[in-house]
Amino acid sequence: MLRERIQASNYSFLDKLRSIDYLLILLIIAIGSISVFAIYSTEGGKFSFYTKNHIIRLSIFFSLFLVLSFVRVSTWYKNAYLFYVIGLILLLIVLFFGISASGATRWINLYFLNLQPSELMKIAVIICFARYYHRIQSSDIQSYKFLIQPIILLIIPCYLVMQQPDLGTSILIAGSGIAIIWLAGLNIKYFVYSGLLLLVSLPFVISILKPYQKSRILTFFNPDRDPLGAGYQIIQSKIAIGSGGFFGKGFLKGTQSYLEFLPEKHTDFIFTLFSEEFGFLGSIILLFLYILLIYRIINVGLVSRSFFAKLYCFGFATTIFLYVFVNIAMVLGMLPIVGAPLPIMSYGGSSLLSIMLGLSIVMSCKIYNQEQISVY
Amino acid sequence: MLNRGRNIEKGRVITRRMFILAAAKILLFAGISSRLYNLQISDREKYEILSDKNRIREWKTPPQRGIIVDNFNKVLASNDRVFQLHLMLDEINDFDVTIFKIKNLIGLDQFQIKKLYKKKERLKPWDTLVVSDNLTWEQFSKINLYLHELEGAKPVLSTSRFYPYANDLVHIVGYVGDASPKDLEKSEIKENFVPGLKVGKYGIENSQEKMLIGNYGIKRYEVNASGKRISQIDYIKERQGNKVSLTIDIEIQKYAQELLKGKAGSICVMDIYTGEVVAMASSPTYDPNKFTHGINEKDWKEIRNNPLKPLINKSIAGLYSPGSTFKPLVALAALEYGILDPNKTIRCKGHKHPYELYGVKYHCWKKEGHGYMKLRNAIKQSCDIYFYEMARLLGVDKLSIIAKRYGLGTNVLGDLYNDEKNGLVPDTKWKRRALEQSWYLGETVINGIGQGYIQTTPLQLCLMTAQIANGGYKIKPHIIKDDTINFKNVINKIKLDESNFPLHERNYLDDINVKYYQRMYHNKSNINFVLDAMFGSTNEQYGTSYRSRYDNPKYQFAGKTGTSQVRRITDLDRVLDLDTDQIEYKKRDHALYVAFAPYKDPRYAISVIIEHGGSGSKVAAPLASKLIKRIIDRHKLREQFNNGNTSLA
The missing domain is CATH 3.40.710.10 (DD-peptidase/beta-lactamase superfamily)
Structure with missing residues (x-):
């Protein structure tokens, strides 16, 4: 019976509804609701600009997520390279016509939204690589011929994003791509060698960084170097989180954030505010929600038949992980401040859009998990 | 059949690699959790003290605008002394009462009061509300007389732009006014802006903004938990804008x-x-x-x-x-x-x-x-x-x-x-x-x-x-x-x-x-x-x-x-x-x-x-x-x- 259904590959709508991962949807709604409260709190408990915008964006992109979930996984597969090319074109548009803010040119003005194509590129790289490795025979993976192509495909967007300049996003895009190459089964020795090479060349890399990036890295190693300058954010963030204690200071009562000690509290430092107000307990719960989200995405990959779906889901789960990890580690003072949003929680349309887009592809993998995709 | 065997092998590799990755993720998340534990439970007291101590707040003080002179160094645009009334919002318990008292003292009309409420909406709870930027001497002395009854009111001696040759030069020198959102997009204004600062709207005032605007000063105060000022700890003086000399006689x-x-x-x-x-x-x-x-x-x-x-x-x-x-x-x-x-x-x-x-x-x-x-x-x-x-x-x-x-x-x-x-x-x-x-x-x-x-x-x-x-x-x-x-x-x-x-x-x-x-x-x-x-x-x-x-x-x-x-x-x-x-x-x-x-x-x-x-x-x-x-x-x-x-x- 199951077999017949697959053969027909013609799922009824009811079947589709039955295959939806409702827990995943629930998790998205839960994190989304928490984010609304957190952003409401950044505005000092006023229902104004950021909160309103965030709610509007959440609802629009969530609806988009639901609709796109019903797109066939084979359709995503077929258009994978197209997404990559579109992402590249958008990055080039940014390079020439982008709009700037505080010294960086990262956005395209779409009137209702300032689109940040580098965010979309994260998804584009995963889907493009998933398709690439879907086709390659396991015996070919180790050959240089098939290794050089993804590396070039990865270097181009990373370079373009670095030019904006946006070191954080560039590193994260590279991380997503490398994760898929890892998953595809490239020999471990390559990773070890390139890791060593990176370590050796680190001094040279640092010498070509922009002065503010250098100062951030130096400040990371010693935040007290310049307590009112570059170290300010890390110190203030740690104080905010630390003073939250086990139960937190309570909703809307985070003095650190409320008194404006925290810069960019509605974007990169949203976790700081949340952690100050809801304490260790709240932070661990939020962390647990993210772990659950990542687990559900991996689970979709496990039950999928096609390599494409597997690679995509595992890769996307890794991207989400990277973002959550880098963001939280950053505000806890464990990593330099590079500028990485916390998925769904941070205010910002492009990041939310790309996460929702990515999740809808995961959901489509789930709904059509028995679909086989031809290698050609 | 060979192909199928290969595919099974490929699937296994992917799954195996995923599990290795997942293990790494769990490890890193554990790292974050222990760091959170460290900050929020072990070192909680240390950070609580820091957080209390850490209530330093800054107020920006507006710079004086650079003057404009003619070929013979005669002043064409100067800064005149004006009397202003500011309200420190964080020191007021009942805004309505304070406004009512001020209204009776200096005679604000309904329209002006509406405007003040609107202005207040846009400010943060610890900001300064400028009630009037140009009081007469009579109003100003009245305010000073009843100051003890007015919560958070602060009479301020400030400066504002004055054009001694008024009509004769407006088409050359231009004039100043409140900054519009569009003005605030200009980098020279954005970097030096303080609420209430007037910016050039036309002519030399507008095109030479970079020269004229100056740099704001910073006053740092220590504040208590509810945000009230306790003592001033630092004052970086503002810098007046540069002089602009014209060739006009x-x-x-x-x-x-x-x-x-x-x-x-x-x-x-x-x-x-x-x-x-x-x-x-x-x-x-x-x-x-x-x-x-x-x-x-x-x-x-x-x-x-x-x-x-x-x-x-x-x-x-x-x-x-x-x-x-x-x-x-x-x-x-x-x-x-x-x-x-x-x-x-x-x-x-x-x-x-x-x-x-x-x-x-x-x-x-x-x-x-x-x-x-x-x-x-x-x-x-x-x-x-x-x-x-x-x-x-x-x-x-x-x-x-x-x-x-x-x-x-x-x-x-x-x-x-x-x-x-x-x-x-x-x-x-x-x-x-x-x-x-x-x-x-x-x-x-x-x-x-x-x-x-x-x-x-x-x-x-x-x-x-x-x-x-x-x-x-x-x-x-x-x-x-x-x-x-x-x-x-x-x-x-x-x-x-x-x-x-x-x-x-x-x-x-x-x-x-x-x-x-x-x-x-x-x-x-x-x-x-x-x-x-x-x-x-x-x-x-x-x-x-x-x-x-x-x-x-x-x-x-x-x-x-x-x-x-x-x-x-x-x-x-x-x-x-x-x-x-x-x-x-x-x-x-x-x-x-x-x-x-x-x-x-x-x-x-x-x-x-x-x-x-x-x-x-x-x-x-x-x-x-x-x-x-x-x-x-x-x-x-x-x-x-x-x-x-x-x-x-």
């Missing part, structure tokens, strides 16, 4: 404005060697001081609804046909290109026998005709017939090259004023591109007397006159003092330059791009011919501005009148031959005059335009004559002040 500017009183028009005065703008008057005008604290409805309406349009800076944003003031340039072009022998004689036969081209008639302004004319006389008496014929021979394209080279058709002051117009010097290419039509010879003919498509600003006409008067050298007009150029050397170089060798470079005449303070002429005698004809026009009998002349060589000047039509003259008009005041205002001709002085060793160029004033010789030239006397009287002072020794001849 306020005395001449004032006099020029006075001459224009009651009329719509413009007067521009320029140093013909340095390009310094000495005066740039536009009439009617308005008071910039009214804008500083927000203009009231009635005053604004009065300015807006004035039919003479005070808001338009006519010197640079007013476009006019140059009329006969264009003729010296047409003559120069014809001579430089060698089109015409100045001794060629043409007969002007009056309205009964006008100039004819392909059946279309072109009339001279003089009903009876000028009779037999040579070029010098044609300039002097402004004979249209001679210029129709000369323009036809010259052609519009050659004329446009010379016109553009001498400063017409392009913006004069760069990006100093956002409303400066380019004007228009037409040629055949322009018409094909802009109107998609071919050029008619008839248009060339009327172009020869400065009518038709050609549009110029008064400042461009002044520049044109200056560049002819200095002997044909390109100058760089500027209104902000330029210390980068040694003008004494420039003047000496130009005056001593007797080089009259023909330039052999190919297409020299066709080249529009001449460097600043370099020669533009082809043959010096051509320039001298035109200057001499302009002398005749003012100082010899039958010259069009003969009545405005000075016989004293110290003040003697040379110029050219112009009367520019704002509409087509019909046969009926010619029959009626009405006087200016019998015609409807909007249909009257513009009166123009350009001149340079003193004739022997010239130094200044002037252009006068009176909108709908009638004839240039009757209206514009007398004004120029009066102003020229004042300019020359002040020349010595200016020279001494600018450390030059090149005295008048």
Whole structure:
């Protein structure tokens, strides 16, 4: 019976509804609701600009997520390279016509939204690589011929994003791509060698960084170097989180954030505010929600038949992980401040859009998990 | 089957790798959790103390704006002391009560109170609300008397922009006002902005914002948990903006404005060697001081609804046909290109026998005709017939090259004023591109007397006159003092330059791009011919501005009148031959005059335009004559002040 259904590959709508991962949807709604409260709190408990915008964006992109979930996984597969090319074109548009803010040119003005194509590129790289490795025979993976192509495909967007300049996003895009190459089964020795090479060349890399990036890295190693300058954010963030204690200071009562000690509290430092107000307990719960989200995405990959779906889901789960990890580690003072949003929680349309887009592809993998995709 | 085996193997690899990755993720998450535990549970007390201690708050203090001075260091825009009332929102328990008390003390009306509530909505709970930025002394002392009853109220002695020469300078200096969201996008304002700071809205105030704005100061206070100030711990003083020195002479500017009183028009005065703008008057005008604290409805309406349009800076944003003031340039072009022998004689036969081209008639302004004319006389008496014929021979394209080279058709002051117009010097290419039509010879003919498509600003006409008067050298007009150029050397170089060798470079005449303070002429005698004809026009009998002349060589000047039509003259008009005041205002001709002085060793160029004033010789030239006397009287002072020794001849 199951077999017949697959053969027909013609799922009824009811079947589709039955295959939806409702827990995943629930998790998205839960994190989304928490984010609304957190952003409401950044505005000092006023229902104004950021909160309103965030709610509007959440609802629009969530609806988009639901609709796109019903797109066939084979359709995503077929258009994978197209997404990559579109992402590249958008990055080039940014390079020439982008709009700037505080010294960086990262956005395209779409009137209702300032689109940040580098965010979309994260998804584009995963889907493009998933398709690439879907086709390659396991015996070919180790050959240089098939290794050089993804590396070039990865270097181009990373370079373009670095030019904006946006070191954080560039590193994260590279991380997503490398994760898929890892998953595809490239020999471990390559990773070890390139890791060593990176370590050796680190001094040279640092010498070509922009002065503010250098100062951030130096400040990371010693935040007290310049307590009112570059170290300010890390110190203030740690104080905010630390003073939250086990139960937190309570909703809307985070003095650190409320008194404006925290810069960019509605974007990169949203976790700081949340952690100050809801304490260790709240932070661990939020962390647990993210772990659950990542687990559900991996689970979709496990039950999928096609390599494409597997690679995509595992890769996307890794991207989400990277973002959550880098963001939280950053505000806890464990990593330099590079500028990485916390998925769904941070205010910002492009990041939310790309996460929702990515999740809808995961959901489509789930709904059509028995679909086989031809290698050609 | 082999393929299938491979696929199973590939699937296994992917899953295995995923599990390794997942293990790493769990490890890293555990790291984060332990760090959280460290910060929030082990070291909690340490961070709680830090958080309490850490309540340092900053207040920005506004900088004083840089002053603007004229050529003689007279202050044109200063900072005046004003009394203000601020409310520290964090010190107020009941906002409504405080506002009610203040309302009774200084007499706010319902509308102002509504505005205050709106303003408060936009502020943070610890910000400062400016209740009034311009209190009278009486209100201010009342507030001080009852200060103990007013929670969070703070009387402040502050400064605000003041323009001592109010109406006389608004079109040059501009004015300040509250920053709009658009202003805040400019980096120089964004970086130095403090709430309540006034920013430049027009003119020098606007374009020199970077110089004028200064840097804000910072006061750091320690505050307690609820945000109340406990003690001041740091004060970084604000820095006043830089001074901006203009080349304007306020005395001449004032006099020029006075001459224009009651009329719509413009007067521009320029140093013909340095390009310094000495005066740039536009009439009617308005008071910039009214804008500083927000203009009231009635005053604004009065300015807006004035039919003479005070808001338009006519010197640079007013476009006019140059009329006969264009003729010296047409003559120069014809001579430089060698089109015409100045001794060629043409007969002007009056309205009964006008100039004819392909059946279309072109009339001279003089009903009876000028009779037999040579070029010098044609300039002097402004004979249209001679210029129709000369323009036809010259052609519009050659004329446009010379016109553009001498400063017409392009913006004069760069990006100093956002409303400066380019004007228009037409040629055949322009018409094909802009109107998609071919050029008619008839248009060339009327172009020869400065009518038709050609549009110029008064400042461009002044520049044109200056560049002819200095002997044909390109100058760089500027209104902000330029210390980068040694003008004494420039003047000496130009005056001593007797080089009259023909330039052999190919297409020299066709080249529009001449460097600043370099020669533009082809043959010096051509320039001298035109200057001499302009002398005749003012100082010899039958010259069009003969009545405005000075016989004293110290003040003697040379110029050219112009009367520019704002509409087509019909046969009926010619029959009626009405006087200016019998015609409807909007249909009257513009009166123009350009001149340079003193004739022997010239130094200044002037252009006068009176909108709908009638004839240039009757209206514009007398004004120029009066102003020229004042300019020359002040020349010595200016020279001494600018450390030059090149005295008048």
